Amino acid sequence: MIDTLSHLPRPHAGAVELADRFGDLAPPLTARQAALESARCLYCYDAPCVNACPSEIDIPSFIRSIQQENVQGAAQTILSANILGGSCARVCPTEVLCQQACVRNNAEECAPVLIGLLQRHAIDNAQFGEHPFQRAPASGKRIAVVGAGPAGLSCAHRLALYGHEVVIFEAREKAGGLNEYGIAAYKLVDDFAQREVEFLLQIGGIEIRHGHRLGVELSLSLLRQQFDAVFLAIGLAASKRLGLADEQAPGLLAATDYIRELRQADDLSQLPLAERCIVLGAGNTAIDMAVQMSKLGAHDVNLVYRRGFAEMGATEHEQAIAKANQVRLLTWAQPQEVLLDDQGRVRGMRFARTQQVDGRLQSTGESFELTADAIFSAIGQAFDASALVDPLARELKREGERIWVDATLRTSLPGVYAGGDCTALGQDLTVQAVQHGKLAAEAIHSHLMSNVEAA
Amino acid sequence: MADLSIEFAGIKAPNPFWLASAPPTDKAYNVVRAFEAGWGGVVWKTLGEDPAAVNVSSRYSAHFGANREVLGFNNIELITDRSLEINLREITQVKQAWPDRALIVSLMVPCVEESWKTILPLVAATGCDGIELNFGCPHGMPERGMGAAVGQVPEYVERVTRWCKTYSSLPVIVKLTPNITDIRTAARAAYRGGADAVSLINTINSITSVDLERMVANPIVGSQSTHGGYCGSAVKPIALNMVAEIARDPETRGLPICGIGGIGSWRDAAEFVALGCGAVQVCTAAMLHGFRIVEQMQDGLSRWMDSQGYQRLADFSGKAVGNTTDWKYLDINYQVIARIDQDACIGCGRCHIACEDTSHQAIASLAQADGTHRYEVIDEECVGCNLCQITCPVQDCIEMLAQDNGKPFLDWQHDPRNPYRIAG
Ligand SMILES: Cc1cc2nc3c(=O)[nH]c(=O)nc-3n(C[C@H](O)[C@H](O)[C@H](O)COP(=O)(O)OP(=O)(O)OC[C@H]3O[C@@H](n4cnc5c(N)ncnc54)[C@H](O)[C@@H]3O)c2cc1C
Numbered sequence: 008m009i010d011t012l013s014h015l016p017r018p019h020a021g022a023v024e025l026a027d028r029f030g031d032l033a034p035p036l037t038a039r040q041a042a043l044e045s046a047r048c049l050y051c052y053d054a055p056c057v058n059a060c061p062s063e064i065d066i067p068s069f070i071r072s073i074q075q076e077n078v079q080g081a082a083q084t085i086l087s088a089n090i091l092g093g094s095c096a097r098v099c100p101t102e103v104l105c106q107q108a109c110v111r112n113n114a115e116e117c118a119p120v121l122i123g124l125l126q127r128h129a130i131d132n133a134q135f136g137e138h139p140f141q142r143a144p145a146s147g148k149r150i151a152v153v154g155a156g157p158a159g160l161s162c163a164h165r166l167a168l169y170g171h172e173v174v175i176f177e178a179r180e181k182a183g184g185l186n187e188y189g190i191a192a193y194k195l196v197d198d199f200a201q202r203e204v205e206f207l208l209q210i211g212g213i214e215i216r217h218g219h220r221l222g223v224e225l226s227l228s229l230l231r232q233q234f235d236a237v238f239l240a241i242g243l244a245a246s247k248r249l250g251l252a253d254e255q256a257p258g259l260l261a262a263t264d265y266i267r268e269l270r271q272a273d274d275l276s277q278l279p280l281a282e283r284c285i286v287l288g289a290g291n292t293a294i295d296m297a298v299q300m301s302k303l304g305a306h307d308v309n310l311v312y313r314r315g316f317a318e319m320g321a322t323e324h325e326q327a328i329a330k331a332n333q334v335r336l337l338t339w340a341q342p343q344e345v346l347l348d349d350q351g352r353v354r355g356m357r358f359a360r361t362q363q364v365d366g367r368l369q370s371t372g373e374s375f376e377l378t379a380d381a382i383f384s385a386i387g388q389a390f391d392a393s394a395l396v397d398p399l400a401r402e403l404k405r406e407g408e409r410i411w412v413d414a415t416l417r418t419s420l421p422g423v424y425a426g427g428d429c430t431a432l433g434q435d436l437t438v439q440a441v442q443h444g445k446l447a448a449e450a451i452h453s454h455l456m457s458n459v460e461a462a
Numbered sequence: 463m464a465d466l467s468i469e470f471a472g473i474k475a476p477n478p479f480w481l482a483s484a485p486p487t488d489k490a491y492n493v494v495r496a497f498e499a500g501w502g503g504v505v506w507k508t509l510g511e512d513p514a515a516v517n518v519s520s521r522y523s524a525h526f527g528a529n530r531e532v533l534g535f536n537n538i539e540l541i542t543d544r545s546l547e548i549n550l551r552e553i554t555q556v557k558q559a560w561p562d563r564a565l566i567v568s569l570m571v572p573c574v575e576e577s578w579k580t581i582l583p584l585v586a587a588t589g590c591d592g593i594e595l596n597f598g599c600p601h602g603m604p605e606r607g608m609g610a611a612v613g614q615v616p617e618y619v620e621r622v623t624r625w626c627k628t629y630s631s632l633p634v635i636v637k638l639t640p641n642i643t644d645i646r647t648a649a650r651a652a653y654r655g656g657a658d659a660v661s662l663i664n665t666i667n668s669i670t671s672v673d674l675e676r677m678v679a680n681p682i683v684g685s686q687s688t689h690g691g692y693c694g695s696a697v698k699p700i701a702l703n704m705v706a707e708i709a710r711d712p713e714t715r716g717l718p719i720c721g722i723g724g725i726g727s728w729r730d731a732a733e734f735v736a737l738g739c740g741a742v743q744v745c746t747a748a749m750l751h752g753f754r755i756v757e758q759m760q761d762g763l764s765r766w767m768d769s770q771g772y773q774r775l776a777d778f779s780g781k782a783v784g785n786t787t788d789w790k791y792l793d794i795n796y797q798v799i800a801r802i803d804q805d806a807c808i809g810c811g812r813c814h815i816a817c818e819d820t821s822h823q824a825i826a827s828l829a830q831a832d833g834t835h836r837y838e839v840i841d842e843e844c845v846g847c848n849l850c851q852i853t854c855p856v857q858d859c860i861e862m863l864a865q866d867n868g869k870p871f872l873d874w875q876h877d878p879r880n881p882y883r884i885a886g
């Protein structure tokens with residue numbers, strides 16, 4: 008239970024009604040729809056969509072397989088580039104990735120090919136009797152992966168494919184990372200994240216040790232001694248702070264903490280409901296938080312951002328989802344003060360109105376107040392520095408607060424690689440993390456094998 | 463408004479759109495509906511001697527495009543499966559009720575003079591406007607010595623045509639089978655026999671698909687199949703060529719041609735007319751969409767004719783025949799080069815890979831900073847084959863531009879590179 012919200016009421020709607028509201032945001036294509044949509048793909052050469060997919064899925068190839076009624080082949084094409092192709096198909100902001108680049112994404116061609124939904128169609132409908140990838144003969148090499156999120160899992164699968172033994176050290180009870188604990192419930196419904204992890208582990212050679220937290224139960228120095236290589240994929244485990252007084256007051260918490268609770272809840276009607284709430288931020292997390300609270304039954308959800316719509320991290324598509332769920336988007340307002348009731352609990356927030364002057368954000372001098380039962384902060388995830396405390400870990404070169412890596416995902420320490428959100432490379436997206444994991448595995452593999460040949 | 467009425471081989475009709483002999487013209491009920499919808503004429507479903515033919519189940523199959531659009535259609539049906547008497551009675555009634563429409567009766571009886579001599583007066587008694595000899599059915603009937611089995615032997619075609627001209631005063635249209643090496647042989651035979659016109663094509667021997675689970679071709683009858691006759695959109699190019707072959711054959715000059723095969727739009731019909739047809743027949747398109755398609759065909763054709771200043775069909779009938787010639791007469795010095803309209807190009811790369819892999823490496827793929835590619839024609843390498851224009855998904859994006867290379871007309875017969883050139 009979320010202590011700081013324990014004073015709030017529960018949703019009025021029952022469990023069944025709520026489960027329904029949290030159903031699939033973008034329902035799967037029917038077979039007929041998939042046939043029609045796949046026929047729209049022009050089977051481009053050097054296809055721009057492939058270039059725009061961070062995991063470089065051969066999109067024209069898998070869509071042509073769907074068209075030729077070969078979903079199994081389509082799924083294998085997808086998975087060979089992106090082993091988490093099922094969750095990516097559901098969570099990728101395709102409107103700024105593959106579909107943005109589709110040559111049919113213009114008025115003359117009517118609309119982009121629905122690549123994400125076709126990808127989901129292939130993965131959901133493929134039935135593999137056995138795991139579709141076979142491991143190479145055992146290499147005798149052992150690799151430690153820290154963090155069982157998309158980056159860690161993708162890396163582990165590719166390494167296992169090459170015949171290496173992988174141990175994943177994961178702080179939490181379940182694998183999947185933000186697929187399990189963070190992504191909006193209506194994007195990844197039911198237990199898909201866990202089923203995907205199970206599928207991925209079928210390849211064999213991967214052991215996950217839960218309850219092992221780097222910086223607490225584990226040290227990088229030890230890992231490097233015990234394994235032939237280490238891949239760090241610990242994501243962004245902390246949330247950015249507002250830097251205001253009373254940030255610890257009951258009624259104020261990080262959106263990701265609430266979402267994690269929501270994602271794990273068997274019965275959504277037992278969650279605390281903030282009938283009137285404020286969500287601070289402008290990215291995916293803020294939108295997800297606001298939309299989910301609205302679906303729980305809140306009638307007054309305000310998403311407040313200090314800049315304008317154009318600067319929002321959330322795509323237009325995401326913003327539209329928020330609006331469709333009666334979320335009010337307020338721009339050009341910056342948190343100034345947490346307002347408390349006489350029992351010291353959140354009753355609202357005062358905001359300063361802002362404006363942009365010569366590219367700099369300034370207060371206009373005006374302010375206003377919003378009443379709220381709870382405030383959810385979603386102004387960004389932060390690197391949890393407590394993971395890198397042992398002497399060796401401290402040596403890791405950083406970029407900002409995150410871990411520095413080169414294009415092949417090598418850190419500044421030989422034998423130590425990193426990928427996903429914990430690095431500064433690329434965007435903070437599931438598909439990007441998967442690609443990092445895959446590339447890191449390739450780099451680790453070629454490094455370990457070149458040593459073998461040399462020996 | 464253009465005048466769509468025609469007189470074809472002495473047969474008058476308010477418009478050139480006729481239904482081909484097939485299920486749409488199988489009985490009075492259908493034909494009346496067709497006339498109500500506006501069809502200018504029908505060729506009644508082929509009659510034969512009693513006892514009537516018996517059909518199997520199932521009967522049709524198709525070749526589909528990516529969106530399940532029917533590209534080609536295949537059938538294993540025989541001629542009419544109703545008695546001669548019923549058909550003749552219905553034909554008489556329908557002709558009486560619709561005197562302005564062309565009503566032609568298709569016939570197929572054994573290749574015996576007596577059979578023709580017997581049936582022709584019965585048919586004439588219906589008041590019909592003409593007869594069409596079905597020498598084309600490629601499935602079932604040839605196994606009994608009729609249909610394509612006759613159409614493939616020029617002497618039989620000539621002989622039967624002559625019998626018909628002898629025992630009947632009705633106009634005789636000979637319907638040709640495309641399952642033959644040179645269509646002109648059959649047309650010449652019909653001409654010699656005294657045919658008033660030829661119609662073509664009948665269906666082409668085909669197997670459209672194989673059921674890979676049951677390991678049997680389609681359409682399936684129990685656990686077996688048999689080849690059928692192919693028609694519909696996919697056969698139009700074959701039909702057009704055969705029509706053109708006959709139209710430009712000096713031996714059959716002036717022989718009226720009724721075009722059949724894959725016609726579904728006014729444009730299809732206009733193309734057949736341009737290559738020499740005086741009327742057209744439709745089957746598959748009507749079977750897939752119903753009789754109402756004739757409305758758009760009539761409207762489209764007359765508007766197009768208006769826009770071109772053609773008052774009647776005869777004004778443009780055969781106009782493209784003179785421009786259809788043998789390869790050896792083509793201008794070898796004529797040159798076109800592909801030009802890509804960069805504003806229309808959507809960057810799919812299909813032109814590039816097509817030319818690169820299979821043609822003349824004449825379209826360069828230039829990587830752009832944003833990860834996309836720009837495609838440009840290398841003029842010196844382009845042979846003007848049209849491949850890129852064909853594979854380009856954007857209409858009019860690639861234009862084939864005629865080059866002014868200053869060279870005179872030169873055909874292969876006179877080309878110095880031809881070792882067998884005509885001197886001079
Ligand atoms: C609320 C929210 C919504 C999002 N929505 C989308 C979306 O719709 N689409 C999209 O593409 N992206 C979305 N993202 C981003 C996406 O989830 C991340 O980019 C992606 O999960 C990054 O993968 P990762 O493997 O790097 O990190 P994570 O998924 O964060 O996984 C890190 C793993 O490491 C474990 N770990 C952390 N610290 C330690 C430690 N010290 N020792 C051991 N284990 C540790 C964690 O428990 C976790 O399992 C969203 C993010 C959030 C927060």
Ligand SMILES: Cc1cc2nc3c(=O)[nH]c(=O)nc-3n(C[C@H](O)[C@H](O)[C@H](O)COP(=O)(O)O)c2cc1C
Pocket residue numbers: 482483484485507508535536537539540541542568596598599637663664665692693694695697722723724725743744745746747
């Ligand atoms: C189901 C079916 C039955 C046919 N039966 C006959 C027939 O009895 N006599 C005949 O001369 N042609 C018959 N045909 C051929 C058509 O008349 C026509 O020549 C052919 O289908 C090509 O035209 P289309 O492409 O418009 O269909 C038949 C065609 C079909 C599809």
Ligand code: SF4
Pocket residue numbers: 059060061062063064066089092095096099101104105106122123126438
């Ligand atoms: S992984 Fe994501 S970006 Fe890549 S093709 Fe699939 S949906 Fe598009």
Ligand code: SF4
Pocket residue numbers: 047048049050051054055056057066067070108109110111120122810
């Ligand atoms: S860009 Fe669009 S049309 Fe081209 S291959 Fe990709 S999905 Fe298909």
Ligand code: SF4
Pocket residue numbers: 802806807808809810811812813814837850853854855856859860
């Ligand atoms: S095929 Fe057409 S649209 Fe595609 S790249 Fe070539 S010119 Fe452009």
